[in-house]
Each structure stands twice: as C-alpha cells, then as structure tokens.
Amino acid sequence: MQVNKQCLVVDRASGAISIADAIAFVSTQEFGAIDVFVGKVRSVNDGRQVTGISYDMFDPLALVTFEQAADKAAVQIGVPCRVHVAHAKGRLAIGDIAVVVAVGTGHRAAAFDACRCVIERVKHEAPIWKQEHYIDGDSLWVEGTSIRADSPDASDASQ
C-alpha cells in the first residue's frame, strides 16, 4: 500500500518537535482527514510529582522501527496515506512534546486507525527508554516491554 512517511529523532538540546511540521507533511489535496497524536511530559506519574523526563534512544534502530510502524499501519488500513513520526530524546521538561504521530488519509476512520497503530508500535517496539525525575531529587527508569526476539525460556531450552 502506498505510504509516504517522514520519521525523525529530535534532540531536545538542539530543537523541539513541531506539530505544525507534522501536519504539513501529511497534508495533501487528496486527503480529507488528518489525525494527530501528541504525547507530552506530564507532572504526575504513579502518585509522584515529576519534574522532567530524560529519553535515551538507539537512534538508527528507532528510525527503522518508526518506518516499519508506518508501513504496517498502511497495510492495515489499506488505503493511501502519509505518516509522520517524530520522537524526542534528551532531557524534557513538563509540558514538552515527547512524541508526535500524524496521519493523513482520505477519510477519518483510516486516519484514526493508522495513528493508533503507529503510536502503539512506537511505544512498545521502538528502542527508547525514559527516566523520570522527581521533585525530591530521585530519578527512576520506567519499566517497559521486552523486545527480545527469543523468550529467555526458549533460549534456555535450546542450550
């Protein structure tokens, strides 16, 4: 399925994610629907006051993952689309934009579906890690989803 995609890693030290750029990329005269997901740094998590988040990332593989997520979303919706994915890295403050996914398609249902598909894959498959910083000075790496290709049990059984 035809998909035109733009995938970016934005180092917070040198710039910020632009929602306007995301919308501009997925806009065409043929597409009547644009869906945009914006993920921002929030001030509270699990009852703790958060002052910021540091994102670590394996950039080259993250970009591959973004592109694969866009390709899979395009296959899922089965109609032409444009997809923009941008994720920040480095130290972000409360309210900063951490991730933007934008999808442009002919109609809204496909735009919603593709946008959801892409952000879920970005969150669960992209090599990105976040360390929360708290008001008491403590910091904690947030637990995540294993992306190991083989389960530890399967590997143990093969040895």
Add this chain to the structure above:
Amino acid sequence: MQIEIRFFGPLREKAPDGRLSLTVPDDCRVRDVRTALAAHVTPLWPESFIGLLTVSAFADEHTILRDDESITDGARLAVLPPVNGG
C-alpha cells in the same frame, strides 16, 4: 574475536561511556554473546541488572537479532533493555 557492546537505558550507566569490548569465541552466535556477557558482568553488576540483561534484546543498527544468529569479528551489538517510548 573481539566485539563491541553498547548499552542503553538503565544499562547505559553500567559501563564507561555505555560501552565495553568483549572477547567471544570464533563462530559464535548471539546466545554465546549473552553467555559471555553475563559471565563478564556477573561479578560487577547488582543482581537486578543481571536480571535486566536476561530480558534485553540484542540488536544491530537495522534489526533485533535472534539468539541463533551468527556474529562476526568486530561486530557492534546493542543491548536493549525493555522499552517504553512515547
């Protein structure tokens, strides 16, 4: 042969600059690298980080590697603990 390991996320701080050079057997596979790395870090890391290594993926810049994939001399592998972007 020598390979380079790069650590990310919570594992990055466990090695200087998030990297270490590791000696592994010739003709080895990812599972052999896992074994060699675990043996190398077990005396050095707290147990919780050893557990994190068990659920980490090994990857190059293009893909996640399966345990039976071959590794060549000079390979640069990334160790990726559980992820949580967004």
